[in-house]
Amino acid sequence: MKRLSGLSLAVALALCVTKAVAEDEALAAALARVSAPAVRANVEFLADDLLEGRDTGTRGYDLAARYVATQLALAGIAPAGDAGSFFQRVPLLETRLVEGSISFASASGIATLVRNEDFIMTGDSLRPEAKVTAPVVFAGFGVTAQKLRYDDYAGLDVKGKIVAMLSNAPARFPSEERAYHASRTRKAENAVQHGAVGLLLLRTPEEEARTPWARLLGYADGPSLRWTHPDGSPEGVFPSLQGGAALSARATERLFAVSPVPLATVFARAEKGPFPGFALGVTATLSARSEHVRTSSPNVVGLLEGSDPKLRGSYVVYSAHLDHVGVRAGEGGDRIHNGAYDNALGSAVVLEVARVLAGQKPRPRRSLLFLFVTAEEKGLLGSDYFASRPTVPASALAANVNVDMPLVLFPIGDVVAFGAENSTLEAKARSAAASVGLSLSPDPMPEETIFVRSDQYSFVRKGVPAVMFSPGMRSADAAQDGRKLFLEFIGKHYHRPSDDTSLPMDLASIARFTKANLALGYAIAQDDAAPAWKPGNFFGETFARTAP
Numbered sequence: 384m385k386r387l388s389g390l391s392l393a394v395a396l397a398l399c400v401t402k403a404v405a406e407d408e409a410l411a412a413a414l415a416r417v418s419a420p421a422v423r424a425n426v427e428f429l430a431d432d433l434l435e436g437r438d439t440g441t442r443g444y445d446l447a448a449r450y451v452a453t454q455l456a457l458a459g460i461a462p463a464g465d466a467g468s469f470f471q472r473v474p475l476l477e478t479r480l481v482e483g484s485i486s487f488a489s490a491s492g493i494a495t496l497v498r499n500e501d502f503i504m505t506g507d508s509l510r511p512e513a514k515v516t517a518p519v520v521f522a523g524f525g526v527t528a529q530k531l532r533y534d535d536y537a538g539l540d541v542k543g544k545i546v547a548m549l550s551n552a553p554a555r556f557p558s559e560e561r562a563y564h565a566s567r568t569r570k571a572e573n574a575v576q577h578g579a580v581g582l583l584l585l586r587t588p589e590e591e592a593r594t595p596w597a598r599l600l601g602y603a604d605g606p607s608l609r610w611t612h613p614d615g616s617p618e619g620v621f622p623s624l625q626g627g628a629a630l631s632a633r634a635t636e637r638l639f640a641v642s643p644v645p646l647a648t649v650f651a652r653a654e655k656g657p658f659p660g661f662a663l664g665v666t667a668t669l670s671a672r673s674e675h676v677r678t679s680s681p682n683v684v685g686l687l688e689g690s691d692p693k694l695r696g697s698y699v700v701y702s703a704h705l706d707h708v709g710v711r712a713g714e715g716g717d718r719i720h721n722g723a724y725d726n727a728l729g730s731a732v733v734l735e736v737a738r739v740l741a742g743q744k745p746r747p748r749r750s751l752l753f754l755f756v757t758a759e760e761k762g763l764l765g766s767d768y769f770a771s772r773p774t775v776p777a778s779a780l781a782a783n784v785n786v787d788m789p790l791v792l793f794p795i796g797d798v799v800a801f802g803a804e805n806s807t808l809e810a811k812a813r814s815a816a817a818s819v820g821l822s823l824s825p826d827p828m829p830e831e832t833i834f835v836r837s838d839q840y841s842f843v844r845k846g847v848p849a850v851m852f853s854p855g856m857r858s859a860d861a862a863q864d865g866r867k868l869f870l871e872f873i874g875k876h877y878h879r880p881s882d883d884t885s886l887p888m889d890l891a892s893i894a895r896f897t898k899a900n901l902a903l904g905y906a907i908a909q910d911d912a913a914p915a916w917k918p919g920n921f922f923g924e925t926f927a928r929t930a931p
Contacts, residue, residue, distance in 0.1 A: 417735060417739055419893040419897070420890070422731045422732060423888065423890065425727075436708060436709035436722060437706050437707045438706065438707065438708060439709075444706055447730075451469075452683050454734050455683070455685040455737060458734075460685035460687055460753060463686035464774060470684075471683075471769060473765055476609045476675060476678075477678050478506035478609070480506035481673060483506075483671045484670050485501070485628060487666070488665065488666045499603050500631065501637075503629045505627075506606070506674070506675075508673075515669050516666060517581060518545070518667075519663045520546055520547065520662050522539055522541060522547070523535035523549060523658070523660060524549045524551065524552050524570075525548030528560060533656075537659070540578075543578060544580065545580065546582055551590060555654065565832045582628075583638070584629040586635070588650060591632055601878070606676075608758055610764050626669030626671065627669070639663065641663070642661075644661060689746060689749045691748035698749065698750045699784065699904050700783045700784070701752065701783075702756060702783060702784070702785045703754075703838075704756050704759030704760070704837075706758055708720045724872070725877065725882055728788070729786040732789065735897050739901060749781060749907065750908075751908060766841035770844070780842065780845070782848050783838075783842035784850060784851075784852070785839035785850070787837040790869055790872055791892035791896060792865075794858060794863070795854040795865070796858055797823065797824040797857040798816050799824050800816070801837075801853060805923065806916045806917055806920065808849075814906065819902065821899060822855075824857065827856050827866075834851070839851045848914040856869045
């Protein structure tokens with residue numbers, strides 16, 4: 384019996400080794416089929432002027448969606464949208480602010496603010512006419528984080544009042560908690576839970592330095608969007624909030640004109656820890672007149688069914704947002720925001736992964752979904768709709784691999800795996816990067832809270848482990864300063880007409896980055912165990928669900 388057990392063990396080990404070798408060979412063959420010129424060709428089409436910036440709900444976006452669906456079909460990917468099609472229609476409520484006003488009344492008199500110069504306001508998604516008049520209370524960052532023993536609302540009564548709060552969240556928070564609490568949705572939710580009826584968002588000097596007020600004005604007059612439930616109600620709105628706006632630096636100074644604590648002191652003390660909030664001695668009136676239009680825009684969803692009968696009912700979701708910001712004011716007469724990097728390249732990378740893996744034999748063990756979402760630029764709406772109403776069982780979503788604005792302006796030497804540290808995806812991300820000669824670097828800009836600002840966060844909020852690979856700032860060419868080129872893109876080209884195909888795109892880096900994403904999804908698909916949150920992880924505990 385002992386000899387038989389030993390023989391059985393040896394056979395089992397041999398089978399495991401054989402299986403591992405076969406998987407390595409299959410992956411190597413798949414990586415060899417990745418074509419950077421094919422990726423670039425898809426970028427050329429998706430970022431062409433013909434598509435007019437692919438804004439949600441426009442003809443240009445619909446052309447992009449049709450193109451992507453056609454490419455998936457040509458690759459042998461099956462439709463996985465509504466009614467046997469590649470399209471999942473996302474119902475949307477478009478809200479446009481027709482007229483908005485804000486005034487402050489205090490002991491020093493009445494101050495009337497100027498729209499766009501002093502404040503940016505979006506329309507009210509629930510009411511054609513909305514108005515609120517209430518005292519204003521300052522509540523720090525507007526954050527309640529019990530596990531970190533931090534509460535800006537401690538001892539503060541904001542019931543029936545307008546809350547003024549700083550943007551972002553304390554820098555001393557761990558990156559996961561900071562990203563979560565910096566979310567405007569979370570800030571609004573927390574304010575509502577404390578009884579607030581309005582919000583005023585105040586920009587810190589650091590945020591103004593990163594993104595000047597003038598940059599925000601390009602979006603000030605555009606409509607806002609919400610996806611809607613079957614009964615027509617918009618998702619993610621708080622009926623008790625009757626007004627809200629973001630204030631410029633000048634308007635913030637006017638708000639604090641009679642404050643018992645000077646504004647400079649507030650900014651200086653903000654990062655040192657919570658200090659008691661206080662009434663500003665101001666009563667604000669916020670009013671908005673809005674128009675509403677119901678529309679829709681499609682996500683594109685394709686399926687590559689897994690080869691393992693035990694695992695094919697579990698899905699790895701590759702995602703990229705297909706939309707951009709469309710046609711709007713630009714420099715030099717060019718009004719088309721082509722979005723070559725943001726996110727034509729990300730979409731093209733996912734298309735190439737789909738093309739390559741569709742031709743692999745045997746197919747990956749788990750099933751793969753290739754998801755191209757609409758309305759990311761409007762607040763992650765397409766991905767949130769899919770994560771809330773997936774076209775496969777929600778419990779079967781094993782992981783999300785998202786690709787958004789990968790900058791390959793220079794020969795890349797590293798990648799950042801946003802969110803990987805939260806789950807068992809970290810080891811796979813590190814291995815996938817190493818397989819193509821790339822190192823894994825930490826988030827180079829945690830203050831930007833990038834992890835909650837792209838589509839992977841929609842899956843995280845549903846309890847699905849997720850990661851977003853992004854090229855890092857280290858150049859493989861010592862003669863090129865990767866960080867300088869990265870920041871130059873953000874300052875000169877991000878959400879501007881100049882983000883087009885005239886910008887440099889390093890083909891070798893496109894190939895390596897695409898291969899890294901392919902290797903990551905493949906590793907997830909081949910593993911018997913679905914990805915899991917690390918014990919005690921903040922996101923895992925906050926958005927707990929039953930694992931698939």
